[in-house]
Amino acid sequence: MLRRLALAFCLVLTVPVTAVLAAGAQHKLAIHVDQNDPAVMNMALNNAQNVQAYYNAKGESVEIEIVAYGPGLVMLREDKSPVRDRIAAMSLEIPSLAFSACGNTHSAMSKAEGKEVPLMSEATLVPSGVVRLMELQEEGFSYVRP
Numbered sequence: 001m002l003r004r005l006a007l008a009f010c011l012v013l014t015v016p017v018t019a020v021l022a023a024g025a026q027h028k029l030a031i032h033v034d035q036n037d038p039a040v041m042n043m044a045l046n047n048a049q050n051v052q053a054y055y056n057a058k059g060e061s062v063e064i065e066i067v068a069y070g071p072g073l074v075m076l077r078e079d080k081s082p083v084r085d086r087i088a089a090m091s092l093e094i095p096s097l098a099f100s101a102c103g104n105t106h107s108a109m110s111k112a113e114g115k116e117v118p119l120m121s122e123a124t125l126v127p128s129g130v131v132r133l134m135e136l137q138e139e140g141f142s143y144v145r146p
Helices: 002-023 038-057 070-076 084-093 103-113 129-138
Strands: 027-033 062-068 097-102 123-126 142-144
Touching (some): 038 062, 038 070, 038 084, 062 129, 070 103, 097 103, 103 123, 123 129, 129 142
Parallel strands (some): 062 097
């Protein structure tokens, strides 16, 4: 009798896990940009497009967040981004793609320039880029630095 109860208990625990695996796993990717280099910015965007296309072809979903801080914040500046048009297009094509701008860097740049640094409408200001990357990893995001 004890064996039957143990077997029934094991089945109850494995059914939800099996059902989740059969339904397709949710994938999550954090991409880090900390360089004011158009090649690095384009590589990050290429990574996002390729990952999204890969999982889309498999019928699986993926959530992608690009986090920019330090010199990499130029990627998300409305006035200076060398990839502004590409970000605008990708945001429309990939609804699960998010862009986070470091608040610490934004404040420092604004202070140095004596005016508020304009960010692209696609960017969300977060308090700290490094902290955001930590939080994403703690939430199960895989981490890539192009």
